Amino acid sequence: MKVGGFSSPEARAEYEVVYERGLAALPAPVAIHDVPTAFGVARVYRFGRPGGTPVVLLPGRAGTAVMWQPNLAALLRRGEVYAVDLIGEPGRSEQTVPIRDGADQAAWLDTVLAELDLATVHLIGYSFGGWLAANLAARAPERLKSVTLIDPVLTFGGLTAGLVVRATLSAIPFVNRWARPSFLRWISGGAEVDATDPVARVIDEGMRTYRIALPSPRLITDDQLRSLRMPVLALVAGRSVIHHPERAAARARDLLPEGQVELWPSATHAIAGEAAGEVNTRVLAFLADCDAIGKTPT
Numbered sequence: 177m178k179v180g181g182f183s184s185p186e187a188r189a190e191y192e193v194v195y196e197r198g199l200a201a202l203p204a205p206v207a208i209h210d211v212p213t214a215f216g217v218a219r220v221y222r223f224g225r226p227g228g229t230p231v232v233l234l235p236g237r238a239g240t241a242v243m244w245q246p247n248l249a250a251l252l253r254r255g256e257v258y259a260v261d262l263i264g265e266p267g268r269s270e271q272t273v274p275i276r277d278g279a280d281q282a283a284w285l286d287t288v289l290a291e292l293d294l295a296t297v298h299l300i301g302y303s304f305g306g307w308l309a310a311n312l313a314a315r316a317p318e319r320l321k322s323v324t325l326i327d328p329v330l331t332f333g334g335l336t337a338g339l340v341v342r343a344t345l346s347a348i349p350f351v352n353r354w355a356r357p358s359f360l361r362w363i364s365g366g367a368e369v370d371a372t373d374p375v376a377r378v379i380d381e382g383m384r385t386y387r388i389a390l391p392s393p394r395l396i397t398d399d400q401l402r403s404l405r406m407p408v409l410a411l412v413a414g415r416s417v418i419h420h421p422e423r424a425a426a427r428a429r430d431l432l433p434e435g436q437v438e439l440w441p442s443a444t445h446a447i448a449g450e451a452a453g454e455v456n457t458r459v460l461a462f463l464a465d466c467d468a469i470g471k472t473p474t
Contacts, residue, residue, distance in 0.1 A: 177274035178389040179216075180264040187385035191266060194381040198242035201374040203249060210268075211291045213284040215275055219261040219268035220288060223248065227255035228467060229321050232289070232297045234260055234305030238382035240267040243302070243375050246452035247459075254460060258297075260288065262305070264390045266382030275390055281308060282315040289319050298463055302326040302448050303418070307393050313408075314400035322466040324409045324459055326448050330393045332401075332410070332428040333419030375449060401431035407469075408432050409462040411455065414441035436462065 182188035205221040221241050231251055235243040241259035244251075251257050261267030263284050264275055275281060285308060289297060299320050301309030306328020313323050325331060410432065412425040425439040438458075443451055 177276065179271045179274055180387060180389045181271070182266075182385050183387055191381050191385040194377050195240065195242070195267070198240070198245070198374040198378040201245050202242065203252060209292060211288045213263065213287040213291075215273045215280060215284045216263045216271040217269060218263050218284065218288045220292065221259045223257045223259065224252040224255055230256040230258060230294060230297050231463070232258045232260065232294065232299050234285075234299070234301035234308050235262065236303030236305055236379075237388075238266050238379045238386070239302070239305070239375065240265075240378055240382070242378045243448070245375055246449045247456055250452075250456035250460065254463060258292065258294070260285075262308070265388060266378075266386035271389075277391055278311045278394060279315065281393075282312045285312050286316045286319070295319060296321045298322045298324070298466065300324040300326070300459065301328060303329050303445065304393070307331050307396070310396050310400070310404070311393070313404050313406065314396065317404070317406060320406050322407045322409070322463065323404065324411075324462065326411050326455065327413045327416050327418065327443075327445050328410070329418050331396045331424075332412070333424035334395055336417060336419060398431055401428070402433065404435075405433055407462070407466050408435045409459065410435055410437045411443075411447060411458070412437065412439045413443035413445050413447045414439050415443060416445045416447075418445055 182191065203223055205223050207222040209220040209222065211218045211220055233241070233244050235241065240261045244259055248257065248259070261269040263269045264271045297319055299309045299312065299322070301307070301324070303326070306325040307330050309323050310325060310328060310331045313320055329335070410428045412421050412428070414421050421439060425437055428435055428437040440447060440451070448455055
């Protein structure tokens with residue numbers, strides 16, 4: 177089995193220029209942590225001041241911490257936020273050992289939370305990061321006060337055939353030059369991607385320069401979803417192309433014991449950015465409700 181990495185030193189240098197510009201669009205982190213795990217070193221950015229239960233952010237594929245640019249300032253109004261660059265993906269994390277399955281994915285992420293001394297967190301994941309969040313919640317739920325899943329891949333429904341074909345083409349060298357922009361437009365419901373947008377630039381450059389060697393995630397099972405006893409907010413984009421939205425939302429409603437499942441009819445898979453204001457408001461209200469659970473009225 178292989179590990180992920182940049183296609184060449186030159187490709188990495190080119191990526192670093194775009195990544196640095198993306199980081200500059202974020203609020204300044206108060207600390208940067210490089211956390212050792214059994215599968216490599218995870219780069220984690222800490223923002224804001226301690227206060228209440230911290231939030232941990234898991235991005236979509238190739239998104240890195242930069243993809244939270246539309247959401248981070250709002251989340252910081254409630255307290256401390258940690259943004260993770262995923263091991264095995266472009267960014268500043270470094271994979272050193274092959275990741276074989278969901279158990280390995282949960283293991284490195286649980287190690288990160290332990291090494292950062294985060295006893296209890298609100299975990300928020302978007303797209304592939306949503307799958308990572310659900311996977312951890314099913315395998316190691318002890319640290320999770322709540323889980324927010326923003327149009328998560330392979331969590332409530334299987335992949336569409338169109339997604340499989342387009343994602344495959346965008347990963348093939350020499351083909352991906354034209355396939356990547358087409359793929360990003362398709363994910364965003366046909367909207368043209370702003371070439372100057374820092375999030376889009378980082379994702380596109382990561383897809384171009386980095387060779388991911390992760391196993392394909394497996395659909396979260398019925399039993400795993402039933403096992404999630406913490407509060408779960410699931411935002412399903414009604415125009416998502418990664419799964420069949422109505423079916424995904426229905427399965428989530430049927431199986432999540434403490435689920436708040438919402439189908440947003442006009443949203444595409446790019447929901448976290450395109451509807452940032454609405455997403456931020458909804459997530460903050462959910463977190464406030466979770467924080468209020470168990471508190472004694474004054």
